[in-house]
Amino acid sequence: QVQLVESGGGLVQAGGSLRLSCAASGGIFSLYSMAWFRQAPGKEREFVAAISWSGGNTYADSVKGRFTISRDNAQNTVYLQMNSLKPEDTAVYYCAADRVLSRLRVGSSGYWGQGTQVTVSS
Numbered sequence: 001q002v003q004l005v006e007s008g009g010g011l012v013q014a015g016g017s018l019r020l021s022c023a024a025s026g027g028i029f030s031l032y033s034m035a036w037f038r039q040a041p042g043k044e045r046e047f048v049a050a051i052s053w054s055g056g057n058t059y060a061d062s063v064k065g066r067f068t069i070s071r072d073n074a075q076n077t078v079y080l081q082m083n084s085l086k087p088e089d090t091a092v093y094y095c096a097a098d099r100v101l102s103r104l105r106v107g108s109s110g111y112w113g114q115g116t117q118v119t120v121s122s
Helices: 101-105
Strands: 003-007 010-013 018-025 033-039 046-051 057-059 067-072 077-082 091-098 116-121
Touching: 003 091, 018 033, 018 091, 018 116, 033 067, 033 077, 033 101, 046 067, 046 077, 046 101, 057 067, 091 101
Parallel strands: 010 116
Antiparallel strands: 003 018, 018 077, 033 046, 033 091, 046 057, 067 077, 091 116
């Protein structure tokens, strides 16, 4: 059973930066692909970024060039560096894990964190 705990959310002005962290426990972290999703009020959860167990990454078009996903297998942690933040980035951000990247990308992972709020003011 994998447990995921996100941290690093907060309130930031447009154009600012935040770094989210997701600490994993209960599994062999290096075997899991990891992803970030977000859900804004009244909207469906959407994919943000993913990093495979081998380090390859993919991004949603809306964050490409502004967000960077990375992982530290020694620390069992995945990060999301968010730069040039926009008010439309405001959402609860969730970390997810899965052994199968394709399942993870569509949000079908069985392992989710509790979420961390990111609010970007204009």
